[in-house]
Amino acid sequence: MTSLDYAWDEPILPPFIMLTVKGAGSSEIVCSMNDFQDSKQLYYENFIYIAATYTFSGLQEPSVRPVASNKDAANAELVLDVSPKTQRVILKKKEPGKRSQLWRMTGTGMLCHEGSSVPHNPHKPSPRSVDSCMILDIAGLAAVTDNRYEPLMLRKP
Secondary structure (H helix, E strand, C coil): CCCCCCCCCCCCCCCEEEEEECCCCCEEEEEECCCCCCCCCCCCCCCECCECCHHHHCCCCCCCCCCCCCHHHHHCCEEEEECCCCCEEEEEECCCCCHHHCEEECCCCCEEEHHHCCCCCCCCCCCCCHHHCEEEEECCCHHHHCCCCCCEEEECC
């Protein structure tokens, strides 16, 4: 734990401070600086996009062969998305905040798809059950056994 000396902005006002986490499920608390309680906590989800990095910058590692020579692919900003009708995992242009493109890492290292789970209230500290989400997986074992490509899909853990 660290501390930092602070000069109160308005010494004649009550010593309260509002702490806020901005985002899709923003959360805020008001704390008394005279009686700061450990029980007051901010909760927020830290979602990620799984991106095809080449499509964001056009840069790639020297040892990697380009997938396409199309210059448009370098700026396409493609991320993993899940089609709501087919539940197939596809590459699609990034749309900030679109739930079907958001993922989170579980404590056991699985990538859980946010769009296939029930929305969670970030103001409530109840952690989500891994069993209630769909995770990213490959469709079969061919990618491991005979060097064939397998599509990505969502599965129960």
